[in-house]
Amino acid sequence: MLPEPNKPAAQPPADSLEGLLDHGQTEAMVLQGGVDRRKG
Structure with missing residues (x-):
């Protein structure tokens, strides 16, 4: 479950x-x- 590129992971x-x-x-x-993802 990787975070979206435009949504930085909320980590301490x-x-x-x-x-x-x-x-x-x-x-x-x-x-x-x-x-x-870009390569599809």
Whole structure:
């Protein structure tokens, strides 16, 4: 369940290294999902 590109995920600020890594992975997944959607 990835958030829409125009709707940023409402997540609390990452205050830990694990949170930062998770946020980075989430962004990468969202970007890849957007590309896949455009390609159809």
